[in-house]
Amino acid sequence: MTVPLVIVGCGGHGREVLTIASAVNAAALLPRWQVLGFVDDRPNEVNLKRVQRHDVPYLGGVSWFSGAPADTHHVIGIGDPRVRRAVAERIDRYGIPAASLVHPNATLGSDLRHGPGLVVFAGARVTTNVTLGRHVHLNQNCTVGHDCELADHVSVNPLAAISGDCRLEEGVLVGTTAAVLQGLRVGRDSTVGAGACVVRDVPASVVVKGVPAR
Ligand SMILES: CC(C)(COP(=O)(O)OP(=O)(O)OC[C@H]1O[C@@H](n2cnc3c(N)ncnc32)[C@H](O)[C@@H]1OP(=O)(O)O)[C@@H](O)C(=O)NCCC(=O)NCCS
Numbered sequence: 001m002t003v004p005l006v007i008v009g010c011g012g013h014g015r016e017v018l019t020i021a022s023a024v025n026a027a028a029l030l031p032r033w034q035v036l037g038f039v040d041d042r043p044n045e046v047n048l049k050r051v052q053r054h055d056v057p058y059l060g061g062v063s064w065f066s067g068a069p070a071d072t073h074h075v076i077g078i079g080d081p082r083v084r085r086a087v088a089e090r091i092d093r094y095g096i097p098a099a100s101l102v103h104p105n106a107t108l109g110s111d112l113r114h115g116p117g118l119v120v121f122a123g124a125r126v127t128t129n130v131t132l133g134r135h136v137h138l139n140q141n142c143t144v145g146h147d148c149e150l151a152d153h154v155s156v157n158p159l160a161a162i163s164g165d166c167r168l169e170e171g172v173l174v175g176t177t178a179a180v181l182q183g184l185r186v187g188r189d190s191t192v193g194a195g196a197c198v199v200r201d202v203p204a205s206v207v208v209k210g211v212p213a214r
Pocket of ligand 1: 139157158174175176191192193194195196207208209210
């Protein structure tokens, strides 16, 4: 089965998502993604040139979806959770379904539930009894332990470690190499800085950083 796919966002994250679709196809996994191109409302010249090097066209802004071919799916290649949420809400108005992409070199354990738009990069590890919301992005070599719940639009950046039984509320970003210790909760739209170690619950809409994170 081949499914037409459009990647939203010409930046580095979007082009990395293209590499996941290519890896899925190279591994002969199903569905096979037919990448129609990139959509971006404000692509810059540098990123447009980088997209061209992949031999995948730039299609236009988000309004391109109004005339999308039947069965077109989208995946959002935007790393910032809050921007991703805003873009997802716009695309939902066009009724274009979100695809989930999992790199063949990632591992997803047993008893996993996830919403549409999940993106799992190479080397990411998810263990067991994990719930992932819509448009969750698990970046390269991050880990998500047992019994975790990650709500919609959460981003876990490269090498970050989410210990068992944690709850990350909607829109949380966990920076690269950060750790969230077991059983903790990070509140909606909060950011855990790169390299931080979270040792107690984090309220909503704050930035914490350092070891221990404050
Ligand atoms: C924590 C973070 C969100 C703060 O961003 P910000 O509010 O724009 O912070 P600024 O760059 O203005 O820096 C403010 C202060 O915090 C410090 N700081 C920034 N990030 C820090 C971090 N991760 N850990 C510790 N201190 C940090 C700065 O040195 C600066 O200190 P100063 O006031 O003594 O000079 C950001 O630095 C971060 O870590 N984001 C995650 C990035 C990431 O994961 N990137 C990978 C992408 S794949």
